[in-house]
Amino acid sequence: MRLYLSFILLLPLLGGIVNTVAGRLLPRRLAEWLACTAVAASFGFALAAFLSYRTPVTVELFRWLTAFDFQAPVALYYDPLAAVMCLMVTFVSTLIHVYSVAYMAEEEDYARFFALLNLFVFAMLTLVLAENLPLLYLGWEGVGFCSYALIGFWYRDEKNATAGRKAFIVTRIGDFAFGIAVIWLFRMCGTISITQINGMGTAVPAGAITLLGLLFLVGAMGKSAQVPLMVWLPDAMAGPTPVSALIHAATMVTAGVYLLARMFPLIGSSATALAAIAVTGGVTAFYAATCALAQRDLKRALAYSTISQIGYMVLGVGCGAVTAATFHLLVHAFFKALLFLGAGCVIAAMHHEQDIFRMGGLARRLPLTFWPFLAGSACLAGFPFTGGFFSKDSILAAAWLKGGALYGSLYLLGMVTALLTAIYTFRLVYLVFAGPPLTVPPPLMGTPTPTLPHQGGGSIEAPRLMEAMLIPLALLGLCGGVLNLPAYLGEGWLAGFLAPVPGDGNMEASSGLEMVLQGIAGVVALIGLAIAHVRYSGERRARLIEAAVGPPSAMVAFFQNGWYVDALYRFLFVRPYEALARFFWTRVDEGVVDDSLDRFAALLGATGQGLGRWTNGRVSVYILSLAAGAALLLAYLAWVVL
Amino acid sequence: MIVPLAHVLILAGIIFALGLACVIAWRTNVIMMLIGIEIMLNAAMLVAVGGSRLWGATDGQVFALMIMAMTSAEVSLALALVVYLHRRKKTVNADEFDSMKG
Amino acid sequence: MSAADLWAVVPLLILSCGSLLILLQGAVVPGRYGTAIGVVATLVATLWACQPPVAPTAPVLGIATTPFARFFTAVLALTATAVLLLSHHYNRHREITGEEYPATVLFATFGMAIVASAVNLLTLFLGLEALTFAFYILVAIDRNRPASGEAGLKYLLLGAISAAFVGFGIALIYTGTGTLGIAQAMQGSLTAGNGNPIALAGWGFLLTGLAFKISLVPAHLWTPDVYEGGPAPVIAFLSTASKVATIALLLLLLPAARGALFLHLPLWWLALLSMTVGNLAALLQKNIKRMLAYSAIGQMGYVTLALLSGNGGGYEAAAFYAVAYTGMNLLAFGSVASLSRGGEVNIAEDYRGFGFTRPFAGGILALAMLALAGIPPTAGFVGKFLIFAAALRSGEVSLAIVGILSAAVSIYFYLQVAVNLYLQPVETPSDHNPASLPETATLGLAAVIVVFLGVFPAPFLDLIAGILP
């Protein structure tokens, strides 16, 4: 097991290092091959580890941070949660690596891309496998860094670099809370080993648990783009599409959920913390769904959808349904990766056009992309018997089961969101794939785009290699439900496998209730499809596209801009920060601190010159001064004696 | 003692103060300043002699004599310097020698 | 007067006879061997003073060859040697020929040696006046620069007034105590209960006069003018030896009056004012000699602080500092003399790039500045350390703090010289007329001493502890 785990981590790391150091010097094929092989082999080892898994193991590789009682070795912990995450991460990564070979075929800086991608996989796996919180933090920050570097991969465009920067900063605000939680735990528990901490849940005071839960939640907010720290994810779409698929859909963004699931045995005992988590998840799910409704950019729409779906997962954790959340995490990883990769195919085929209002009729021209995309959409929308259906439903069921006004309203919110999800998903499908191919390009608002690449006989096709990668994902997404079938359909494998995770909510709904709930969910999804069909098919679609030329209505603009949260933050935080930085520098640092010194020095100098003027060259003054001194001295002596 | 020592000393103090006042006031004339210094030194001599008388010891008188000798040396050099400078600047005003200051 | 007595006064005889010899040979072969004779005489006097006396000494004719006296005689005579060596080339360039110069230097040294050896106030007074008198001549000796004469006049006028003060003071002390013997007079004047008011008044006058000699505020005003006007080697002598002699004088007087409370406050104020005024006024000085003058005022403030803290080892500190200060100021004015051989170079800007074009003299000047600023490993640092240690030991905390702060301020102007030497663009072309051999040797030796005292002060400190009364 030690060997497996080491290699799972080591291979992507090695791949990353080799590509970093020597990638430029290697032949292109070799570099690509190296990156893909490293991840694929890592997947192989993950599989091997999974197959040979018997009981949770801890493997200590070497000492890392060791100072007195603070011991944070590089130690790995392999348990069911880690196992499924490992499998998912390595599997999706492998597919996306291969996909990237085709997608980045024209990119010259391939070495950097694959190095970062490999490093990302390494960091993600470290996060997943970490036995102690600092190591988890290492992976956590590592993925953040890779995300930053990959979002800004096309660094020449300022927009991309800024987006990367924003992502890094916003997620680090979450890390700030996470970090505090870590050191606080060390203070209370005297250890930062996750297993040990989880084992001493009762020893920690309840108030502290609540606070810790909130801190972890804030950490998760940052990484998983939850309200209010969600602003970075839509912008992160500036990165290459495989990056969006891997990092910003399948793996990294779910790290927050993973963290909460990991620490659930500790924080699960605080109802307040759970409620906060649930509310965050529910609100985020709803918020992002509304935003997704209005997006014009294909990838941004998917990004909002990702935020929304992670909201579900967080809601799941908040409802105590860690298994359900994990389940949704896995399934979502598959179908969202699928959707992004499909979108990547579309974008590649459209020669980097991302505005859905300027697409159409691609179903016939890109059939190999269309069908997997449709499958992914079905999952996303929660069509009955797709993977997404089961996973999302188990979360909603958990919310329902939790009961009470809060969770009840969260259930309702989840349902509404599910409806919205179905609507925006099929809005995308209709706008992108249905209808006739656009002939007259409506000028995009404000931005002149003179020619459309896919006109004039431009080939519209995606590389086969890329499309090939969609199929396994589509299959997994559609059939993901079998991983954890509801009780009435058989034994839930995942629930059984994850059962050793302590503290999981073990509320078993009766089959009947569960069937009812799933029926409602299925109906809601179908209603959503119907609405989408009514709004976005045929004539209405064409009219909508025409209407999109003009400025959007206030409502649409509101949603399109993510409720203007970005603007709000810029006004509240960014601007004051920049202004204060200048203020501190010029007014405080140079103006007060430094200037007061200079002034003091000048004062001393002036005093000195004044004293120098005493020596005015006239002997009489000198004598006077001496005599005055003598007079004073004698007067003093006389005074003393008398 | 013919008079109380204090009276001798007060007389010396007055002479000294007059000498000092002379030095301070006569900044326009180096020669008068030197005269003031001579007056001050005379006061010192008076004290020494008075002390000598008080203690019945010779030291004070020797001291007075030495002051006198020293003064004569000093005065001769001082006057030489005055002459030397007068040759250059045509003045004995002490305050006019202020080319260096600050 | 026995042979042993004669033996003991030999250094004084050497100095006085050397001086006369110079005058005499000047009459025969003008301006040839003056410096040589002077150097030989001072060196021999130094060596003689260094060797222990053949017999236990009793006061002879008003002087005593105590270890204290021999130590200071050696230091002062050696300083005179250095000054003679330093001034040789300087004077030649200034047309200060003639035998007056070396003879007067020897005479001054003679006066200083008298001060250091004195056992009674009269000898002390005369020695002090003799050395001051010699400096009247020396300061005014450069007849090519009007400033020299003017400086001489200023020094003379104030010197004469201070002589009157000192004389009046000593006379009063004598009247109060009935003796001119230093030890008895001091005990009679200061330690006897509420003191002897007459002697106390005498101390008031005496202190005023001495404040002038070591340029303490408010009797300091002559210093910048005289330093600026006088020839650099003379000022090197004036700023070192005359101060050392005066400090030696105070070291003779004050320890004998241990526990004198009346002088505490006056000395306190003198120290305070000198440290602050001197260092502040030097801050923006453009003229390096004036700057050094103000710096000397500040430095003497430190010495006063040491004298004030006699109970805590301040006298040793003062003695050490006096010697260290001699070394440092010799370096400073010696290098100034060396650098301004071709004409007075006083303005700070004139020193630009000298660190590179005149590496030796420039380096020496920089070293002197560091030492004066009290930066280790130089004698200046050890000296300051001793002084502040003594001050704190005797409870002068506030004065020590003021002193250390003023020392911090003083670093600026010392540094300014280094800035001009090394950091400013080189404006003058490289000078292919390096320092002369005597200069090099003297400055080099002084530099070695200054650094050596900074690194291995222990033997020297032991020596000083042994000689103090």
Added chain:
Amino acid sequence: MPAEMLLTVLIFLPLAGCLLLVPVWNRPHLSRPLALGVAFLELALAGWLYAAAPPAAPGGTPLPGFFLWADHPWIGRFGIRYTLGLDGLSLAMVLLTAFITAVAMVVSWRAITERVTLHYFLILFMETGIMGVFLSLDLFLFYLFWEVMLIPMFLLIGIWGHGRRIYSAVKFFLYTLAGSLLMLLAIIGLYLIHGAASGVDTFALPALVHTPIAPATALWLFAAFLLAFAIKVPVFPLHTWLPDAHTDAPTAGSVILAALLLKTGAYGLIRIGIPVFPEAARTLTPLLYALGVIGIVYGSWVAFAQTDMKRLVAYSSVGHMGFVVLGIAAWTPVSVSGSVIQMVNHGITTGALFALVGILDERAHTREIAAFGGLWGQVPLYAFFFFLFSLASLGLPGLNNFVGEFLVLTGVFRASPTAACLAFTGIVVTLVYMLRLMQEVLFVTERSPMPLADLTPREGAVLAVLALVAITLGVYPAPLLDLVREPVALLTAATGGTP
């Protein structure tokens, strides 16, 4: 050679190297390699000492925790001794010093064209001073070295600096010296108090540690020590000499200043300040916390507004050293270990960043951030290293700075959660300005008007070594942590620090 001679050799080898330079004063092609050779020799000696250091100091020695020491009388009348000692803490600093000095020499290999020998002379001279500070156990000796190291730095900034170099050099010198002069008074005061209490006049640190001092007096003395050390560190609001000095110093000067001189302040606080005055330190701990936090947040915040790269890195130093101060203030074993690690790491990272900025300045003759852009495409190798060290600077786990910062925060949290939480914001504000720097310099479009050459093999090699060290310390800091473990344990235990 007796073992104790090793320490003396360690200190004075560079000085001997200075003397060796004199005969080849006007032949830079000889003096340069000669100086570098001496630096390497010193590095080898330090490395050998590390290799030869026993895992635990021998017990039952007069100086617990020290594996090497030398002790000779020096100025007997005042009980001043020439006492040197090497423990893990010193060794860590000695290694850093030897390493960074060599790096500084290589980095400025071609940058200095005038008065080359003097430049190397001064660097070696300074090395002696810094080594002395890290090895002295006699406060008098410590002070001596403390001041000796100022002069060469003053000249380095003043002679080869840029911009307002004279102003900066003078400011640096005055500022640091003014602080240390008060420390001199405090040293003397401590010596006198100890002498009065025990009857033994000594400046020996191990003896002075146990001096009983009246609380009020201790507070004043500690304040004086603190002032000197805080100026050197530097701690807000005593930091303003630093941006000027760093910005105007030549590359080697900036590297040494940031990597070594700042460390002496923190080292003094760890070695002297707090052990000697534990009570006073405890009284002032809230102040130290506040200043540490302000240093972190404020320094980073101001760094964000900078337009000059060197200035930005200089302000980043203020931020990073804030962590060191914080760790020392908390005085828990973990936090102090963290501070020491952070000192080393800051030395490596900021040293490298200054070297990088210096290399850029050498080519483009400007350090304005606005003058550059898109260096990633232009000079990939350079950009890579810049990127790497920026990441290290912003505290990316897996790189060196993270280790120290995290340990500091962990340790501080035990003593003061509030301070730790406030300091944790530092990781965000640090990120903000570093990302800005990286983005504006490395990314976006190419703005620099002139073609820039990528790193030469020499520069590449030295940066690669630095990078290797940075990564090694980030991934496997255990040897370093082990090295400082025992001294930190002894120091904190002696003053009753909370475990």
Added chain:
Amino acid sequence: MEQIIFYILAAIIVIATLFAITERHTVHAIVYLVTSFFALAVIFYLLGAPLVAVFEVIIYAGAIMVLFLFVIMMLDLGHPEKVSSPGWRDWWPATLLGGVLLAATVLLLTVPHAGPAGGGAIGVRDFARALFRQYGIAVEVISMQLLFALVGALYLGRRR
């Protein structure tokens, strides 16, 4: 009798000195001063120091004052209108400082304290013995100083 003479002489000294220092004409001032010195010499005599009294007359009133006169004549300073004399602005600080100094001194000097009642007069023999036995070096110093006064004056007086 001696007492009365003393006070009379004291009055003469003070008045003469006062005239001397306030006299605009330098030559007149010298004359006043000589008067004062003569009176002082008598006081010296009264105080049992005949030798000092004699020297006071010979050296001070004689040689030194004549030297002054000589220089005044040489520099042609005998015209008060040529040299500005101190005005009120010069006198008040002088008076003030002199007054304070005097007041303080007098206060100190008149504090009663234990001291000898007064010794007898000193003979010339005693004087000479003390001079050459106890203060032999002092004589040497003074002689050297006088020599250098000569040297200095010659040096400064030498025309180039």
